[in-house]
Amino acid sequence: MMPDMARFVYNSLIVILVFNTAISLYGILARPSLVKKLIALTIFSDSLNSFAILVGYRLCKGFEQPVPPIVTRIPPTQEHISKLIATAVDPLPQALVLTAIVISLAVLAFLAALTLRIYYVSGTTDARSLALMRARAAVEGE
Amino acid sequence: MTGLVALLLCLIMGVISLIATYLAIVERDLLKALLFSAVQSTAYAFIYYSLAAPDIVLVYIPVAVGLYPLLLLIVIKKTERYERP
Numbered sequence: 620m621m622p623d624m625a626r627f628v629y630n631s632l633i634v635i636l637v638f639n640t641a642i643s644l645y646g647i648l649a650r651p652s653l654v655k656k657l658i659a660l661t662i663f664s665d666s667l668n669s670f671a672i673l674v675g676y677r678l679c680k681g682f683e684q685p686v687p688p689i690v691t692r693i694p695p696t697q698e699h700i701s702k703l704i705a706t707a708v709d710p711l712p713q714a715l716v717l718t719a720i721v722i723s724l725a726v727l728a729f730l731a732a733l734t735l736r737i738y739y740v741s742g743t744t745d746a747r748s749l750a751l752m753r754a755r756a757a758v759e760g761e
Numbered sequence: 762m763t764g765l766v767a768l769l770l771c772l773i774m775g776v777i778s779l780i781a782t783y784l785a786i787v788e789r790d791l792l793k794a795l796l797f798s799a800v801q802s803t804a805y806a807f808i809y810y811s812l813a814a815p816d817i818v819l820v821y822i823p824v825a826v827g828l829y830p831l832l833l834l835i836v837i838k839k840t841e842r843y844e845r846p
Contacts, residue, residue, distance in 0.1 A: 628768045632808070635775040639782045639801075646786040652844040654791050654836055658798050661829050662782055665805055676812050684764040687813045708813045717820055724824050731836045738840045745845050 625678050632673060639666045653734045653744040657727065664723040668716045675712035688713070767811040774811075778804035789844045791837050795830050802826050 643666060646659025677685050688710035692699055738744050741752060778801045785797035802825035809817045 624765070625768060628772050631772060632775050635779050638779055642782050642786050650786070650844070652791065652841075654833060654840065655786075655794060655844055657833060657836070658791075658794055659786060661825070662785065662798060662801060665802065665825065669805060669808065672809060672812055672814055672817065675814075684767075685813050687815050689815075713814050713817055716814075716817055720817075720820055720824055724828060727829060728832060731832050734836055735839055744840045 629673070629676070629678065636666050636669050636673070651746045653737065653746060656746075657730055657734065660730070661723070661727060664719070668719055671712040671716050671719075675709035677708050771808055771811040774804040774807040777801075778808070789846070791842055791844060792834075795833055795837070799826055799830050802829070 640663060643659045643662040647656055647663060650656060650659065684706070685708045686703070686706050688703075688707040690700075690703065695703075734744060737749070741749060743749065743752075781797045781801035781804060785794045785801060788794040788797060802821070805825070806818050806822050809821060
């Protein structure tokens, strides 16, 4: 019963994350406010990171529960290592996601500074008003 | 039995994150949208914890519940609070 339940939860998590990605993509593309676009961008990157974590997860046979990929005993014995290999999740996606979280923080800081700059120059953070001002400036420039 | 509790936590937090994401995108008040996105980040932290990734949780909670809202709060304070319809 336990592996079936675990598989059900795994599949429903995939569905939930797909919905989250779709909603945040709508927020990035269709919402007019630039700050709302930034909020949607954070949700988008977190959802994609969750996909990477989910790929590294494993569904063990029987009643065994997956454990974090951490050696809890120094120095480890041979049987301890083989038990860890048999039950631990994949550590590689976790290491990559650790880096991706920090990179998305840096990208968000850059975009926030850019949004502030746009507000100081043009007096608005609304994407439609910005497009209108740009078109008007192009017409006056000709 | 702890395995079952972790799975149920995972599912409940997934549903909470879905609702919080929807509310954060739909909300017109940007401050409230920011709070909803912090709720979504907390739910994701619980999901990571029950997916056996405690090292991600240690980095994700200060970054996504602390630094993201702080940065965006500064931006909202210096610009506009409400999204125009």
